[in-house]
Amino acid sequence: MLFALLVTSTPFSGQGAATAARFAHTLIEQGHELSSVFFLDAGVENGAANAVCPQDESDILGLWIELAEQHQVELTLCIASALRHGMLDEAEAERYERAATVHPAFSIGGLGQLVDANAKADRVITFGGQG
Amino acid sequence: MSERDATRTLILIRRSPYGSSLARAAIETGLALAAFDQPCNLLFVGDGVLQLLPGQDPGPVGLRNLGKLLQSLPLYDIEHVYVDNASAQRYGVAEDDLPLQVDMLSTADVQKLLSEHDQLLGF
Numbered sequence: 001m002l003f004a005l006l007v008t009s010t011p012f013s014g015q016g017a018a019t020a021a022r023f024a025h026t027l028i029e030q031g032h033e034l035s036s037v038f039f040l041d042a043g044v045e046n047g048a049a050n051a052v053c054p055q056d057e058s059d060i061l062g063l064w065i066e067l068a069e070q071h072q073v074e075l076t077l078c079i080a081s082a083l084r085h086g087m088l089d090e091a092e093a094e095r096y097e098r099a100a101t102v103h104p105a106f107s108i109g110g111l112g113q114l115v116d117a118n119a120k121a122d123r124v125i126t127f128g129g130q131g
Numbered sequence: 132m133s134e135r136d137a138t139r140t141l142i143l144i145r146r147s148p149y150g151s152s153l154a155r156a157a158i159e160t161g162l163a164l165a166a167f168d169q170p171c172n173l174l175f176v177g178d179g180v181l182q183l184l185p186g187q188d189p190g191p192v193g194l195r196n197l198g199k200l201l202q203s204l205p206l207y208d209i210e211h212v213y214v215d216n217a218s219a220q221r222y223g224v225a226e227d228d229l230p231l232q233v234d235m236l237s238t239a240d241v242q243k244l245l246s247e248h249d250q251l252l253g254f
Binding site: 006008040041042080081110111112114115116118119121123124126128 | 140163164169
């Protein structure tokens with residue numbers, strides 16, 4: 001089955017993002033396909049390149065990077081959310097004359113990419129924010 | 132991938148209008164789907180029904196008016212706006228006060244609605 005994920009949870013406020021990343025790995029282990037993960041609203045913070053995780057906690061950024069690098073899963077941060085949260089890739093950093101803050105395993109894109117993933121996937125699973 | 136009918140998507144809206152930025156994110160996702168000609172309906176449930184209250188004035192808290200955005204929905208190709216009747220009753224949101232045309236649904240109808248869509252995007 002072809003899956004896509006929508007993540008609106010931040011990496012460390014609650015379990016949503018960690019569950020999403022583990023779910024993504026389990027999908028692939030079980031032989032499903034995962035086309036893309038779209039990060040919206042505060043979920044864009046999952047792309048923070050400089051997040052330093054304590055050694056005794058799970059490295060959620062590492063789980064995302066592995067999906068992109070080893071399984072060719074597209075990781076897209078919603079551009080409107082990303083800019084608000086200070087998440088800039090190289091191109092946006094240049095445009096706004098700031099430092100880049102997004103890990104290169106992620107790209108920045110529009111809601112159209114969520115629309116596209118939603119149309120193609122058999123299932124889209126949302127991992128929501130808290131509160 | 133084989134050809135299939137257009138994906139029917141239901142956006143499940145559970146956030147109060149100014150308590151969470153996800154309230155606006157949900158509406159914008161619905162508008163994006165509609166802009167790309169994807170069949171899309173909205174369902175307001177729980178705290179989400181508060182988004183429909185008339186006379187919103189979020190200026191003093193420095194936010195854009197979500198109620199105005201919702202009033203513009205008929206201009207976009209959002210097919211239906213559904214409201215969970217039990218949630219509306221709990222919050223005293225009366226259908227006659229609402230700024231746009233909605234369909235009030237019983238709990239049984241909500242269950243049916245969920246099963247009739249291909250994708251559910253929950254906010």
